[in-house]
Amino acid sequence: MKHAPVIIIGMHRSGTTLLAKLLKQAGLWIGNDLIDTWESRFFLNRNEKILNAGGGSWASPECAEAILGHSSLRRALTLELKQDASSAFCAGYLGLKRYIKHRSLFNLQEPWGWKEPRTMLLLPLYLDIFPGAKVIHIVRNGVDVAASLARREQVRLEQTILKKSASEKLGALSREYNKEPSFFSLLHNYAISARLRYHPVEKYRKYGLLPIASTGKGL
DSSP states (O other): OOOOOEEEEOOTTSSHHHHHHHHHHTTOBOOSSBOTTSOBHHHHHHHHHHHHHTTOBTTBTTHHHHHHHOHHHHHHHHHHHHHHHTSGGGHHHHHHHHHHHHSSGGGOOSOBEEEOGGGGTTHHHHHHHOTTOEEEEOOOOHHHHHHHHHHHHHHHHHHHHHHHHHHHHHHHHHHHHOSSOOHHHHHHHHHHHHHHHHSTTHHHHTTOOOTTSSHHHHO
């Protein structure tokens, strides 16, 4: 018997990771390609690309309404997602053993699904593809979510700054011990220097600033 998916949705920091872990322990297959937040790369990559194509992201979700409101675009995206779900692209989610056996998400004969917060913004696309899907929407108080988001982004920014500082120190030590750098290392260093000099915005990209580094912005 083929199974319709269980789709876990909810805002970041709302408890979706805990729920995904519990359901996995209960026997729900949620992917072989999970990142550290228990999100499937298969769905994460597609959701990100769709939102990015509309000029948005999970932190700037306004584009989702325009994407879903365009009937021909919605049909085209649904077709693309269906094709990916029955192609070699889904092998990462299925894992080698399940891919060889099923070759498609539509052929799975066990409880399966995924957790990926961006899915909430594009849920109508997935319900077009899997009309029998069961959706679990976990909700947490918005103020608590916003405060948690702000804390997470502040920690990430601090870690990025520390990594940059450590990288600069290692680079200085490397130059100290390597008094006669090779031609290629000189060329590499010049390329980096030139990029930062002539494209000064590049040096800021590494900090990964998002517009939710405060509780107000998170709300």
